[in-house]
Each structure stands twice: as C-alpha cells, then as structure tokens.
Amino acid sequence: MRRPARCHCGARRRDGPDLLPGPRRPRRRLRRGGAGAVLKPSPPLRRPLLFVLALCFGAASVGAAPAQVPPETTFGEAVDVNVVNVDVYVTDKAGRPVSGLRKDDFELLEDGKRVEITNFEAQASVPSPPPPAPAVPAPPGATAAPPPPAGGDPLHLVVYVDNVNVQPAHRARALQQLGSFLDRETGPGDRVMVVTDDMGGLHVRQAFTDDRAALARALDEVTRLSAQGGENDRSRRTALDAMYMIQEEALALGNVDNKFADENAEPLEVPCPVRIADPIKSYAESSRVAVLRTIASLKLFVNSLSGLPGRKVLLHVSDGVSVTPGEELFQVLQELCGGGGASSGATGSAADPASQTVDARQFGARSYQASQAMLDAQSYSTADEWTELAAHANANRVTLYTLQASGLEANSAASAESMGGGREQVLRTGSVLFIETNNRRDSLNVLASDTGGRAIFNANDLVPELERIQQDLESYYSLGFAPRRAGDGREHRIEVKVRRDGLQVRNRRSYRDKSPLERSADRTLAALFYGTEENPLEVRLDVGEVRPAEGKTFNVPLHLRIPLFKLFLQDNLQTQALVGKVRLLVATQGADGGISRVRQVEVPIRIPRDKALVALGKNFQYDLTLTLASGDQRVAVGIVDAATAQASYLARNVRVGEEAAK
Template identity: 45%
Template sequence: MRKKPGMKNNLFSLAAVLLLPASLSAAAPPAPPSFGETVEVNVVNVDVYVTDRNGQRITGLKKGDFEVLEDGKAVGLSNFVEITPAGKPAAQEPSPAAPPAPEAPAPIASPPAAPDPQRQLSLVVFVDNLHIRPQNRTRVVEQIRKFLAQSVRPGDRVMLATYDNNLHVRRPFTGDPAEVDATLREIERLPAYGQQEDSGRREAYRTMREIYSLRKCAAEIVTPVQGYAEQTRADALRTVGALTVTINSLSGVPGHKALLFVSDGISITPGEELFQALGELCGGSPATGIVTKDDSIRPGGKHADDVEDAAGPKYFPEQAALDAQKYSVAKRFENLAAHASANRVTFYTLQASGLQGTSAASVEGDVNERLLQSSFVQQIQTTNLKGSLTALAVDTGGRAMLDVNNFLPELARMQEDFESYYSLGYTPAHNGDGKDHRIEVKLKKPGLRVRYRQTYRDKPALEKMADRTLAALFHGFEENPLEIQIEIGDPAPAEDGQYAVPVRLRIPLFKLAILNQQDTYQGRLRLLVATRDENGGASPVRQVEVPLNIPRKEVLSALGQYYLYTLTLKMRPGAQHVAVAVRDEVAATTSYLTRPVQVGAVAASR
C-alpha cells in the first residue's frame, strides 16, 4: 500500500550514530539468521575482439565458433551477442520457425531507446604527466582532441585525469565534446616532468664517471646508479598506485570501460640501462655483462686484479645485471593488469614519444656520455619503457600504440573495439567465491586472432555493492529502485576540529520485502557509506546491518509509511561528497545515492 498524501511518516525511526573519522571502518553487528533471500544469478561477461592475421575486423561469427574455458575447464555459453559498429546487436542465430502471424497495422514510431547501460562506453583518458615530455604531450594531446571530437557518440562518457605526483580528475564523466576539448586544452598547459628523469639519469651517470676517474670501478661506483634506480622505481610505483585508485573508482561503473593511458613509458626495470652502462664501463660485455679480459680468473668469475686493490674493494661488472633486477616492477604491472581485468577495465596504452626515441633527449651530445648512446644500452631502455605499456594492454585485452608519430589510425582501431566485438556470457559453477579465475577464449576457425581480458574476480555481493558505492561517490552514478530520499542535515562542531554531519534516509516500507515470521514481519537492510574530500581522498566503505521487525498488528499501517534512519558522520571542514547504498537483503535490490556536503564555516554561514 502506497503512502497517502499527508500521512504521518515517523512511525518507525532509528538513529545510527557513526561518529568515526573517515579513516576508520565501522564494525557491523552480527547478522541475523538468513530467511527467504533472493538468489542473484552470477554471469561472467567477456568482450572478445576478433581479427585476421592482418588486423582486419572479423564479423558474422556465431556462438558455436567460440569455446570458453575457465581455469582450464570448458564452460557453456549462456549469452552471445555480436555488437556491430551501429552500436546495436547484430542479427542473432535464427530460432525455430513459428507460424506466420496475421498482418498488423504499422506501429507508431517511438522515440529512440535510451542507451543500454551495460553497453555504454565509459572512457578514461589518463595523461601521465610524471613520465611524459612536454613536446610529446603537446603532439599527442592534439591528436586525441581531434579523435574524440569525431568519435564520441551519444551515450558515451569521457573522463579526463592526470597524474602529476598526485591524481587529479580534470573532468568528471561527461558526454559533451566541447567540455572534453576544453579540458584537454587545459591539460596541454600543465607542467610535464618527463625531462626530469632524463636529467636524473645524466646526473647519476656523470657521478659514476667521476668516481671511476678517481679509482677505477671502486665499490661505491654503484651508489649513484642505485639512487637513480630507487627514485625511478618510487615514481613508477606511485603512478601504479594512481592507476589502481582510478580502476577502483571504475569497478562499479556499468557497461564497457576503457582506460587510455598516455605516457612516454614507465621503465619496467628502473635504472637497468645505467647498470648496463656501469657493467660495460668496468669491463663487461655489452650483450652479456661477462668480463672480457683474458687474464687469470678466480673462482666465481672474479678477476685476480679486480677483487680489490690497496684502496679497497671493487665493483664486479657481472653483478650489474643482478643488481638491476632488484628494482623490477614487472610484478606490480602484472598485478595492475589483473586488477583491471577483474574489474572489467580494458587498458589502451599510447607511447607519446613515438618514433623519436629517448636518446636525443637523454644525452645532449656530451662526449663523456657516449656510453649511454650505445645501441645495447638504448635497446634496454627502450624495451623497458615499452614493456609496461605492452603488459597493461595485452593482459586486459586492449592495444598498445607504440613506435608511431601519427596516432590517429591507432586511435581509430581502438574505436573499432568500442563499436565491434562479441559479448560472451557464462554462468560459473561458483557464486561470489572472492577468487581470481583465469579465462581462455578459443576460436574453432583457424587463422583468426582474439583479444580479451584474461582474468576476472568472482566478487561476493558485498564487494560488488562496495564497488557500486564508490562509483556513486566518485562519478555520480546513481540508481534508486527503492525510491529512497536522502537529506543532509546541518553540520555541528565536534571534537578535533571536525564536524558531525547527519545524513537522513527516508525508506518507503512498501518497496521492501518483509516476510511473515510468526508474530512479526521481518526484513533486513544493509547500509554502506563512504565519503571523499575535494582533493579526491576517500574514506573506506563502512557498513551497518539494520534488522526490521514490525508487529503483526501494525504491519498494514506501517507499509504506507517511511522507515527513518539517520547516519551521523564525522567529517573534516571543506567540500565533501557522501555516497550511501541501501540494500534490501531479502529482495537483493539496492539503491545508490550521492550528495555534496559543505562542511565548516561556509555551511554555517548559509
């Protein structure tokens, strides 16, 4: 029974006081016994891109042409759709013929259907200002602007972000091409720091040569190389962290998700090219790092005159390759790609340096730096920069755009992925086991190539709910099937310079599943809440369970009213955002809402 106008709505009211700082998590009370819950069907969707050996798109394949394996075991396909460039499913395999229906009058034209949220494109353009040189960024951003101006379709959403030692969302998701273009022009004017890595490499090399000039290959000659490798590795890990945060925020966003990562490249083994130069300087072979002298060698490969001299121990060139591997971040990029795949985010990586290489920017023609220009040292540097970009793209089913200066054809191929692919779905034997699973897609037709995400995480319902809460918090994606109303009360000063902010929820009882349990009608809600500040810092997602118990004699009047619930959050002054999820645990239906909050002096002056 729906609430009548003017009916009192304060019959059932409960205040939940969560006076917690944003960095803490509220412990949930023990869950009551489960009863009559709806079971959600778990379907794993895999987007598959098929081309021939020449990279040409292959269309018209059927469900029977594909074989999907999970963790090495074949699974049956429950869903199969071919998405065409027109943005609509292609004609499906015919069903058994039915008797012809009598001819009907022509239907009245209806307005265009809203985009299917499960097939909408959410594209993040992520410019890595920490690892890009200004001139490279200018060239590539101009091409990205041209591409997006022509390719953004109705219903598509584009978000623009940069990493400049901090993650900045320069433009939240928008479908307005003019807003996208204006923000990209702003990004072109921001500082870029890729040249600082070049300066750091040259400085480390010069210090290494100075030590060498004082005493050939003294043990401390490796110190500046180690310092450079440590700093470069730290920069790489911070960038990986920013990408991880971005993927976390996308995890609950519905539809087709892609991240275009724009960078000159991040070395997958930071400093390896300097370790190679050091090995060559101290007598190692360019290809192997093995000493090339033909005098006597002590056990372990150490030369008799190189172990130490009167001034102290020396550095052995054969150690350089082993020392370089201590700084490898390959596993971190592997984990990042797996995390993206688990959250159905595809990486497209674009190396902004293109064909111009890195040596010209790195060496500046100094005769004492010719070793840095050697082909083998440059090959190591180039391979490392490409390695991270390739790993992210390949492992998530995307594309790496390398070794080109005209990126428009490569971006057009990315657009083909957005418009033409096969969506395969299957129901796994497990449901929400919280584990990562390996996916393999095979084609029964020879000579074709496939790309797809290679892993996924079977998330429990609570983890999916937390993901969706973050999507509401960061990107404003709301969904409200429970028709909940949310109101932010006036902040009140609290201890430690913080404010207590009441968040009031009005939940219509007629929208909830409430079951007959002897003398009472019972239901169960789960509430999740998260906050973020104006700098993008977010609290953990906190949760609380709320049992509903309505006496049998009051149930008819109660169903026409609202259940009132108040969360009181402890927040710092400034512009904040709050996201709340309310889940009916019996019906497995969830609402997600988000609201801005101004905490502190500005709010008090209104």
C-alpha cells in the first residue's frame, strides 16, 4: 500500500505501552507466527512464591519466600507520560479526503470538555517505495529478519471472515475482489493477517505478512471452508412453518368445535392461540446465543491485538449479524394476529387460511395479542453488547471496517399473494423485510461508526469501497492529548470538531485509559501471539535444558541476562548500595492454543556501593523455571524497569517433552 507522508507538528508521544517521558521511539522487531493457530483461554498460572537474586518461577507450580531486603526508600520517579492519540478522517461532501488542515482547525473534547491538543500529525498518501531485491534464504531453524520499520506508526490490517454468518457464494465473491485488491496494493513492510471465525472457534489462517502469494493462498483456503450463513435462514423458515402449523391446527379445531359444540364440550380453540409464539421464541433464543458467541469471539480477537504497536484495522466480512434475533418473525406474528397485514403487504394467500390475518383482540386472553409481539422481540436484543464491543475496540485502538458480503439487496415491498405464496414469502414483504435488513446492518453500523471506520452495504463491486478504505489508511490526522486522569481504567467519550464548514469528520467515539501495568501486560501478550518484540534494555533470553517434573509435566528453565547499565539504579545512603526494581511479566501459550493469564512479580536489585563500578559492566541474571505440559509451547516475557518504565518484550518457542528432556 502507498506510504503516507507525515507532517510532524509538535512532539510525538504515543498512547499505549510507551511509558518513558518524551517522544521516545523504541526499536521494533516483527516476527511472524505460524498459521492455523487457535485463540482460546486456558486456566491461569498459579502465583509465584519464591524469588531471590536468581528468580525461580513456575507456570503451574512454584515455590515461596521472598528474600529479605532493606526497607524500601523512594528512588527516582516513575514518570508515566501517556498521550491518547485519536485518528481523524476528514472528508468533503463528496467523500474526498481533505488535506492541509492545521492543529488550530480542530477542537477535541473529552467527556464534553475541551482538552488541549498536545500532538498533531497530518498524513497524506505518497507512492510506495520500489520492492526490494529478493532476500537470501535464511538457514534452517533461523528466525527470519523482520522488514525494516516504515516511518511513523506501523499499521496492522486483519481480514476477519465470519464463517458463521456468511453464505459461501457471498463470501467467495467478496474475497475474490478483496484478494485482487490486496495483490495490487500490498507492499513491502505491510502487515496483513487473515483470520476466520468458525463454529470451532477463531483460526489464524495467515499470520501477519506482506507476502502477496501467502495472502492469496490463505484467502483461497478460506473460500473452501464450511460456512453456516444459510443455516440461520433454514432455522428461521422452520420456526415460521411451525407458527403457521399451530395456526392451521387452531383453525381446524375451531371449525370442528363450532360444528359439534354443545354445552358439555371443551372450550373452543381460537385463532392465534398463546402457544403460537413458542416456535418464534425458541428460534430467537437460540439465535441470540449464537450472536453472543459471535460477539465474544470478536472481543477475544480484538483483545489479542491490544498490545501491537501503532494502528490496528480489522476488516470484518459477513452477511451481517442480527442485533435483535427473530424480530422479523415477531413482526409477522404481530401482523398475523393483529389484522394489520393489509397495510404492510402481509395479507396472506386466499388459498391458505392459516396465512390470512385475524384480529386476535376479539378472543381475549386465550389468544396471543399482537401488541405483545414487539415487547417480546426486544427481550432478545443484543444492542448493548454490540455497543460494548465497539467501546472495547476503542480501548484497544482497533478501528473496524465492516463489509456486508451479500451485496446489493432489494428492499421493495410486495404482497405475499403477488409473490406466489403466503408463508415463506411473507419474509420478503413490507415491514418484515425492512426489519430483517436493518437488524443485520445495525450491528455492522455500530462497529464501524463508533470506532471511526466505514460500513459497506449494497455493493457488488467492492473496488470503489476498498479504495476509500485505503484512503483512510493513508490520509488522516492524528490528534494527541494528555488525559486528565491518567490510567484510571474508565471509559471516556471523545468528540472531534472541525472549525470549517462543509466538512465531515469520523473518529473513534471513546477510549479507556489503561494503567501502565495493563499496557505492559498487553505488550507481553502481543509478543506471545504475534512475535512483536521490543528490546531497548538489550535483554538476552535463552532456553535451558528441559527436565522431567511431576506427572506429565516438564521443567523448562529460561535464563535472562540484563545489562545493569541499562537499568535505573539509585544510591541509597541508608544501605550504602545502589537499588532498583524490575517488574517481570510472564505468559505462555500451549500447543492447543490455550493461553495462560499474565502473571507479574517485582524483583528488587541491590548492589553494594563498593562493587558498583565492576557490577555496572556486567549482566544481572534471572533464572526462570516454568513447569509446562508436553508439546510445542510458546513463552513471552516482559521486563520493565520500575523507575523509568522502559521495557523489553521477548518471546521464544519451546519444544517440551521426552525428546527435549533427553
């Protein structure tokens, strides 16, 4: 993709885990992970119980008793300069990007109160650099060198295909066009990932890469996977048929009872009996469970992106997900039992009495009242959950673009009679179709609009829409401000205004200011998931000899070496020593994709003053022992200088088992 030119106006300080004062730009290394990984949570690690100068830390069992250290005194000051960056897209009335704006053209509000824009950057598209010469293949087992970092914030683009909520034909058409677009526009240094949400969970089909051939293979693989989009339509038709069957039975029983009724007969059956709503309620409930699963999967993946540096963009491909599952069937029921079908087109067929509307009010409490239908429908709403998901994406600086793969949809009202039937065809009439279409779009609208992205609807030719997304990625403004309550962990509203007429603004609508420890945990997980390493402390991480432990577990020693001159150490007059503190964060991922919770310990450092000159030229050593199950494991370690908040994040792949132990 074309590289944006950057105009720096003021000091640049990033939000996220960069905690040093001033506009520090740490070195970044990107190492690709493998394809086919599955993300899912697993039981947390136990708490560490023993650490001295050489720390022993177990992932499933650890020992206990901190070494005695002198009473801690204040040394230095941990300065957490956190700037929240808001990416702003400005267009004219024709939707074209607007360039040339200055900081004074913008007004930024946090929770309705104006805040000072401390950092301002304007980015505009420039041509991509020519592709580099082919690299010499690395020797077997070596880690591939990461691409050189591009200027400015790195961009991570995720193509997220929701196989649970898309039909195969729609998916194939969308991915074919998307693949052609990526093949043309992906350039050296771009970071693109392909992920699918399947009935079995999330699967990484292609880790972050700029390899066009690898991306093409991954998208081709996705088009051959199973897709469940049609299953929901079949379940909905089944519920509709069951509703009409109940009405048919009620009408038949009513006719028989009326013919043979006497004073000792059973109470007459009436049209629209109360039980007529049962199939619809059952469908709505099962569909709601499926929608909540979809939201949970998206939230899990968005959370996994949180520790990646720079901008994160997720392109969500689906046919849409209903905000209020089953609402269109409740609309059918309202019109069937409310006698209102004549105004909407759902009058039914003359040849099918069960599909013809009746006024159930005349039958009282023995009938399902049409006025209850929309109240029942709202009990299955997931609107709040979609709003919370968008806020969660904002908290992790993830912008969502949503692509409805079903393409151009006609929304013209017609009568069921004119469409040749009064049952299934009722779903394509009037207000019923309107509700179903809007429900599928509302979820996609919320995700896109609340996070500053775009929603793509009614587009069979996706190229113009994909080009607009590319314009967003290459031409935008970044506004930075310092929160009033740094690291309070709460959600805050954001509003951006432009002091020029006729311009339209898009940006994320909220943010959550994470604590420094939470941001460090995010970075540790990013190293675990995606191999994004940072090492300003120049830490060396080595894997020792694997040894059998209790049961079917193994002890895996990790050796950390930290140059002492890289740490902040203060002269403590009381103890006649240089003292400091390091925070250590550890997370692991098993062969099955199970992820441990990030655990953190604080390790004090004490160097006698008379040995300081010699010690500062040496390394400080930590020995970590993890107790892990057999199989291919991945370990990530974060090392944070508590005084300066400077941190290194490293990850290693570890083969655990009998062969490794030998």
